[in-house]
Amino acid sequence: MDSATQSSVDTVVRDIAERARAAAYRLAVLPTTVKNAALEAVAQRLETERDALIAANEKDLTAGEQNGLSSALLDRLRLTPERIAGMADGVRQVAALPDPVGEEISRDIRPNGIDLRKVRVPIGVIGIIYESRPNVTIDCAVLCLKSGNASILRGGREAFHSNTALAALLARSLDETGVPAGAVQLIPTVDRAALNTLLRCDDRVDCIIPRGGESLIRFVAENARMPVIKHYEGVCCIYVDAAADRDMAVSIAVSAKASRPAVCNAAENLFIAEAALESHLPAIAQALAEKGVELRADEPVRRTLESHGIACKPATEEDYHTEYLDLILAIKTVADVNEAIAAVNTYGSRHSDAIVTADEAAARRFLAEVDSATVYWNASTRFTDGFEFGLGAEIGISTDKLHARGPMGLHELTIYKYLIYGTGQVK
Amino acid sequence: MDSATQSSVDTVVRDIAERARAAAYRLAVLPTTVKNAALEAVAQRLETERDALIAANEKDLTAGEQNGLSSALLDRLRLTPERIAGMADGVRQVAALPDPVGEEISRDIRPNGIDLRKVRVPIGVIGIIYESRPNVTIDCAVLCLKSGNASILRGGREAFHSNTALAALLARSLDETGVPAGAVQLIPTVDRAALNTLLRCDDRVDCIIPRGGESLIRFVAENARMPVIKHYEGVCCIYVDAAADRDMAVSIAVSAKASRPAVCNAAENLFIAEAALESHLPAIAQALAEKGVELRADEPVRRTLESHGIACKPATEEDYHTEYLDLILAIKTVADVNEAIAAVNTYGSRHSDAIVTADEAAARRFLAEVDSATVYWNASTRFTDGFEFGLGAEIGISTDKLHARGPMGLHELTIYKYLIYGTGQVK
Numbered sequence: 001m002d003s004a005t006q007s008s009v010d011t012v013v014r015d016i017a018e019r020a021r022a023a024a025y026r027l028a029v030l031p032t033t034v035k036n037a038a039l040e041a042v043a044q045r046l047e048t049e050r051d052a053l054i055a056a057n058e059k060d061l062t063a064g065e066q067n068g069l070s071s072a073l074l075d076r077l078r079l080t081p082e083r084i085a086g087m088a089d090g091v092r093q094v095a096a097l098p099d100p101v102g103e104e105i106s107r108d109i110r111p112n113g114i115d116l117r118k119v120r121v122p123i124g125v126i127g128i129i130y131e132s133r134p135n136v137t138i139d140c141a142v143l144c145l146k147s148g149n150a151s152i153l154r155g156g157r158e159a160f161h162s163n164t165a166l167a168a169l170l171a172r173s174l175d176e177t178g179v180p181a182g183a184v185q186l187i188p189t190v191d192r193a194a195l196n197t198l199l200r201c202d203d204r205v206d207c208i209i210p211r212g213g214e215s216l217i218r219f220v221a222e223n224a225r226m227p228v229i230k231h232y233e234g235v236c237c238i239y240v241d242a243a244a245d246r247d248m249a250v251s252i253a254v255s256a257k258a259s260r261p262a263v264c265n266a267a268e269n270l271f272i273a274e275a276a277l278e279s280h281l282p283a284i285a286q287a288l289a290e291k292g293v294e295l296r297a298d299e300p301v302r303r304t305l306e307s308h309g310i311a312c313k314p315a316t317e318e319d320y321h322t323e324y325l326d327l328i329l330a331i332k333t334v335a336d337v338n339e340a341i342a343a344v345n346t347y348g349s350r351h352s353d354a355i356v357t358a359d360e361a362a363a364r365r366f367l368a369e370v371d372s373a374t375v376y377w378n379a380s381t382r383f384t385d386g387f388e389f390g391l392g393a394e395i396g397i398s399t400d401k402l403h404a405r406g407p408m409g410l411h412e413l414t415i416y417k418y419l420i421y422g423t424g425q426v427k
Numbered sequence: 428m429d430s431a432t433q434s435s436v437d438t439v440v441r442d443i444a445e446r447a448r449a450a451a452y453r454l455a456v457l458p459t460t461v462k463n464a465a466l467e468a469v470a471q472r473l474e475t476e477r478d479a480l481i482a483a484n485e486k487d488l489t490a491g492e493q494n495g496l497s498s499a500l501l502d503r504l505r506l507t508p509e510r511i512a513g514m515a516d517g518v519r520q521v522a523a524l525p526d527p528v529g530e531e532i533s534r535d536i537r538p539n540g541i542d543l544r545k546v547r548v549p550i551g552v553i554g555i556i557y558e559s560r561p562n563v564t565i566d567c568a569v570l571c572l573k574s575g576n577a578s579i580l581r582g583g584r585e586a587f588h589s590n591t592a593l594a595a596l597l598a599r600s601l602d603e604t605g606v607p608a609g610a611v612q613l614i615p616t617v618d619r620a621a622l623n624t625l626l627r628c629d630d631r632v633d634c635i636i637p638r639g640g641e642s643l644i645r646f647v648a649e650n651a652r653m654p655v656i657k658h659y660e661g662v663c664c665i666y667v668d669a670a671a672d673r674d675m676a677v678s679i680a681v682s683a684k685a686s687r688p689a690v691c692n693a694a695e696n697l698f699i700a701e702a703a704l705e706s707h708l709p710a711i712a713q714a715l716a717e718k719g720v721e722l723r724a725d726e727p728v729r730r731t732l733e734s735h736g737i738a739c740k741p742a743t744e745e746d747y748h749t750e751y752l753d754l755i756l757a758i759k760t761v762a763d764v765n766e767a768i769a770a771v772n773t774y775g776s777r778h779s780d781a782i783v784t785a786d787e788a789a790a791r792r793f794l795a796e797v798d799s800a801t802v803y804w805n806a807s808t809r810f811t812d813g814f815e816f817g818l819g820a821e822i823g824i825s826t827d828k829l830h831a832r833g834p835m836g837l838h839e840l841t842i843y844k845y846l847i848y849g850t851g852q853v854k
Contacts, residue, residue, distance in 0.1 A: 025772060029795050108817060114806055116816060123828050124798065202648070206828045221629065225649050227829040248851040255853035345452060367846045368456050371551065379541055379849025388854075389543060389845070390535060401550050401633045402654040403830040406845050418816070418833050419794045422806025424675040426682035427815075 006193055013197040016185050017204035020125040020150040023182030027148045028122050032099040034178055039095035039142055041173035046088040046138070049169055054079055056165035057134065064158055072262075076133045077158055087138050090393065094142045097392040100410045101148045115421040120414045122148030124206035127198055128395075129154045129220055131212035134162035140209075141170050141184045143395045147413035150183050152205065154198060156212070157190040164188070202226040211396050214323075229403060231396035234264035234351030235323050236381045239340040239366065241357035242275035246283055248378060249276075249356045253284045255380035256354065258291040262325045264397060265352050265384040269320055270331045271340045272301065277333065282308040288329060297331035320347040337362040341369045348372060350399050352381040352406075373399060373406035433620055440624040443612050444631035447552045447577040450609030454575045455549050459526040461605055466522035466569055468600035473515040473565070476596055481506055483592035484561065491585055499689075503560050504585055514565050517820065521569045524819040527837045528575045542848040547841045549575030551633035554625055555822075556581045556647055558639035561589035567636075568597050568611040570822045574840035577610050579632065581625060583639070584617040591615070629653040638823050656830060658823035661691035661778030662750050663808045666767040666793065668784035669702035673710055675805060676703075676783045680711045682807035683781065685718040689752045691824060692779050692811040696747055697758045698767045699728065704760065709735040715756060724758035747774040764789040768796045775799060777826050779808040779833075800826065800833035 046053070057079040064074050103120040110116055126149045128140045137153055144151035155163040167186035174183055187194050199208065202225035209229050210220040221228050238256050240249045256267035272281050277300060285295060285305050295305070296315035305312045312331075319330040320343075334340045337355070344353045354376035355366040363377040374384045384406060386394025391409030398404045404412035473480070484506040491501050530547040537543055553576045555567045564580055571578035582590040594613035601610055614621050625632065629652035636656050637647040648655050665683050667676045683694035699708050704727060712722055712732050722732070723742035732739045739758075746757040747770075761767045764782070771780045781803035782793040790804040801811045811833060813821025818836030825831045831839035 025796060025798065028798070110815065110817065112810075114810060222652050227654055227827060229829070245851070251851065251853050259854055369452060371452065371455070372844065374845040374847060376847045376849060379847055379852040380854055382854040383539075383541060383847065383852070384845075388537065390537065400654060401842050402656070403842075405842055415828050415830075415832055417799065418801040418811075420801060420803045420806055420810065422803060424672070424678065425806040425810065426678050427686055427807055427809040 009189065009191060009193045010197045012189070013187060013194050014201060014204070016152055016187060017125065017198070017201040019182030020152050020185060021204045023180040024122065024124045024150040026180045027145070027150055027183055028101070028124075030148065030179065035099070035146055035148070036095045038145060038174050038177040038179045039091050041177050042138070042142060042170060043088040043091040043095075045169045045173050046084055046091065050081060050084050053084060053162070053165050053169070054081070057162045059161040060159055069158065073132055073158070077162070079134060079162060083135065087135050091138065091142050094146050094393050094410075097146065097410060099146065100414050105416055112425050113423060114425050117419045117421070118416050119419055120411075121417050123413060123415050125150045125152065125204060126413070127152045127154065127205045127208040129195065129208060129210040129212070129216065131156040131216060132158045134159045134166060136211065137163050137166045137186070138170070139393070140395055143393060143410060143413060145174075145179070145183060147410045149413055152185050152187065152198065154187045154195060155190070160190055196223065199224040199226075209396060227403070229396075229398050229408070230400050232349055232351070232399045233323050233325070234266070234397075234399070235269065235321065235347060235349040236265060236267045236351050237269040237271060237344045237348045237353045238267045238381070239271040239334070239337070239344065239353070239355045240273065240276055240280055240284065241337060241340070241355060241359060241362055242273040242279070243359035243362065244276065244280060244356040245358055246280050249280050250284050250287045252354065252356050252378070252380050254287050254291060255382055257288060257293055257329050258327065259380075259382055261327050263382075265381050266325070267381055268323055268330060269343075269347055270329055271334045271343050272331060273337075273340070274300070274333055274335055277301065277304045281305065282310065285310045285312070285331075292327050294328045295331060296328065298333055300333040301331045323349070337365055341366055344370050344372070350401075351397065352376065352384040354379065354381050373397070436616065436618060436620045437624045439616070440614060440621050441628060441631070443579055443614060444552065444625065444628040446609030447579050447612060448631045450607040451549065451551045451577040453607045454572070454577055454610055455528070455551075457575065457606065462526070462573055462575070463522045465572060465601050465604040465606045466518050468604050469565070469569060469597060470515040470518040470522075472596045472600050473511055473518065477508060477511050480511060480589070480592050480596070481508070484589045486588040487586055496585065500559055500585065504589070506561060506589060510562065514562050518565065518569050521573050521820050521837075524573065524837055526573065527841050532843055539852050540850060541852050544846045544848070545843050546846055547838075548844050550840060550842050552577045552579065552631060553840070554579045554581065554632045554635040556622065556635065556637040556639070556643065558583040558643060559585045561586045561593060563638065564590050564593045564613070565597070566820070567822055570820060570837060570840060572601075572606070572610060574837045576840055579612050579614065579625065581614045581622060582617070587617055623650065626651040626653075636823060654830070656823075656825050656835070657827050659776055659778070659826040660750050660752070661693070661824075661826070662696065662748065662774060662776040663692060663694045663778050664696040664698060664771045664775045664780045665694045665808065666698040666761070666764070666771065666780070666782045667700065667703055667707055667711065668764060668767070668782060668786060668789055669700040669706070670786035670789065671703065671707060671783040672785055673707050676707050677711050677714045679781065679783050679805070679807050681714050681718060682809055684715060684720055684756050685754065686807075686809055688754050690809075692808050693752070694781075694808055695749065695751055695757065696770075696774055697756055698761045698770050699758060700764075700767070701727070701760055701762055704728065704731045708732065709737065712737045712739070719754050721755045722758060723755065725760055727760040728758045750776070764792055768793055771797050771799070777828075778824065779803065779811040781806065781808050800824070
């Protein structure tokens with residue numbers, strides 16, 4: 001890119017950020033009724049403009065086919081009448097959620113008489129960097145709008161036409177309901193230079209949420225000057241203790257690994273107590289094999305499974321760090337709950353991890369010492385999501401340790417400020 | 428620096444980060460009694476090892492004089508018997524605060540029977556980058572320890588000998604009370620290469636808190652790969668409305684500007700309503716001038732003050748963005764509360780801003796629309812600190828908009844995790 005083009009991309013992105021900043025001040029005090037009316041307008045337009053959206057999406061699908069996208073990626077990219085109806089439903093569900101803005105979190109009259117109130121407010125301007133699925137455009141825009149934040153959306157190259165059509169629909173819906181222009185904006189280019197500029201707008205953008213593959217998230221984390229809430233995919237672990245109920249261990253392992261292997265709360269590692277190798281592992285492995293799961297394991301596991309006629313490949317150290325998102329499971333033997341905790345903290349990605357045991361003391365140690373956003377005792381890791389947690393909707397699942405951990409809903413898109421009511425106090 | 432030296436600095440820093448990570452897992456479950464015993468040991472050693480600390484500090488003071496440090500900087504650097512006694516008191520105050528770790532923030536039995544608990548936990552490993560004052564070494568170490576976090580301290584070149592002595596004292600105190608080695612560590616070099624390595628240890632360090640001048644904070648924000656909680660100094664603003672009580676406006680302006688001009692919650696800008704120029708400004712300006720405050724202002728203010736015989740220099744646009752930390756105040760005329768809100772959001776640093784008015788509607792708009800961590804109605808901005816807010820102690824004052832805003836105490840050094848108690852639920 002020549003420097004004139006770079007400078008023009010810079011200007012476009014900085015203007016978008018400036019409009020978002022101006023809109024954020026107005027959004028912070030916008031009545032809930034206005035925000036909800038805008039969301040209803042978005043839902044209605046998704047229904048009435050469905051065919052135009054599908055036509056825009058066709059352009060992306062055609063280009064994707066020509067560029068050799070995998071059938072899985074093409075499927076993620078595709079908008080169908082059912083999926084668009086689902087998006088409209090999702091928008092109405094967000095409209096029905098309580099508005100978090102304005103909540104009084106605490107109040108304290110200080111000894112000098114000042115009345116100190118901590119109240120919930122929007123974060124401000126949120127940049128969202130995402131990849132192929134176009135429904136993310138709507139999900140993120142409506143969650144940010146409902147929580148009073150201005151959003152700057154930067155979607156992937158593959159979904160460019162779909163996202164452009166959705167952004168235009170959002171802009172018309174907001175305009176007709178009196179929401180400030182600039183509340184939701186899509187960066188009109190997928191040029192990497194535009195992303196670089198956005199990541200440097202720390203004077204105007206309060207926070208970046210990247211959603212997508214690890215290389216995208218790493219790029220954003222390394223280059224953003226403003227706070228980033230990362231949503232790495234999950235290397236989730238299941239530990240089967242010697243004191244586990246065997247049938248429960250089987251059903252939790254099958255659910256966690258095989259119910260939907262391509263999602264971030266699916267398990268990638270199984271740690272098995274040495275004392276459970278003979279008693280528990282064959283039944284678990286048999287059930288997984290019947291679901292088509294390829295097993296990779298260390299030597300004690302392989303020896304055990306071999307004696308039961310169950311196929312198992314050798315695992316490398318790398319396997320235990322890998323997010324397969326596929327029907328593959330890495331299995332490792334551990335001495336006890338202490339080794340299991342260390343293994344989870346070493347190989348897991350701090351997302352969701354489970355212990356299966358009837359030993360309460362072991363469970364309490366695991367819950368306390370595993371350093372993950374969500375730690376389970378006797379349940380499948382697949383429950384980590386905003387709907388299951390009662391948040392109503394989610395903008396993602398944070399694997400960071402600041403601001404928000406785990407599923408992020410409307411509350412997690414807010415922060416607080418202190419309001420002080422005085423009567424002339426000075427110091 | 429040659430590449431061999433760089434590689435050895437890399438190794439030293441990465442080893443420190445690795446030890447901190449290991450310690451953090453143990454600190455997260457350390458009983459409150461053990462943490463408090465360690466803090467008492469620190470307080471006692473500050474008292475019994477006072478003379479050795481003063482001797483180490485002398486080396487820094489001598490070097491500082493040779494290097495031409497200003498008398499203000501030398502004063503910040505100096506450890507005196509009284510200051511060391513104050514540090515010991517501060518440590519005991521932190522020991523007396525409730526332990527935030529383990530608090531159940533919320534609990535919800537979901538429709539499928541899983542028992543979802545949100546509990547407060549330490550963040551993990553916190554890196555603190557700071558400049559000259561050696562007491563920061565103790566303050567940060569004890570706040571992190573009480574909140575269950577491992578800390579990595581990187582102090583300034585000027586305080587190197589003082590910080591090294593304090594870190595050794597901390598290590599001995601922790602060791603004798605059974606706190607894991609690695610809970611508090613000082614980076615043993617002030618080489619910039621070590622800082623660069625630390626800022627890239629995002630696999631081991633969860634969060635960086637920079638404290639110091641703007642150039643240090645900007646460097647950290649631009650180069651850190653992990654989340655940063657910034658503590659920029661404050662460009663705080665006072666708006667005097669036409670409906671302000673004049674005497675209250677005078678005392679708040681004098682407190683905010685002149686009671687301690689070198690701190691971050693001191694005011695740097697005064698915005699005055701056009702309708703208050705004649706009625707309020709002369710009394711305010713006269714009181715400030717009597718405190719030795721230099722006034723810089725726009726033309727309407729200068730004309731008004733001139734007619735009352737009060738000296739005032741012209742202000743540049745730059746003046747309104749400047750944190751003087753000195754007896755200088757920039758004054759600007761605004762039409763009304765709307766223009767005042769826009770001026771605060773443009774020129775302020777989102778730290779602490781105040782409106783003085785008897786008009787409740789104007790005050791409520793200002794409180795709602797000023798986008799700062801702390802917004803005051805009829806009180807001095809000087810109250811923004813952890814002690815005044817009842818937090819007991821503070822590690823700094825966040826001007827960021829994620830995780831924590833305003834004074835950060837023990838609670839703000841924690842995050843939450845979700846613990847799920849199941850009975851075999853799968854999905």
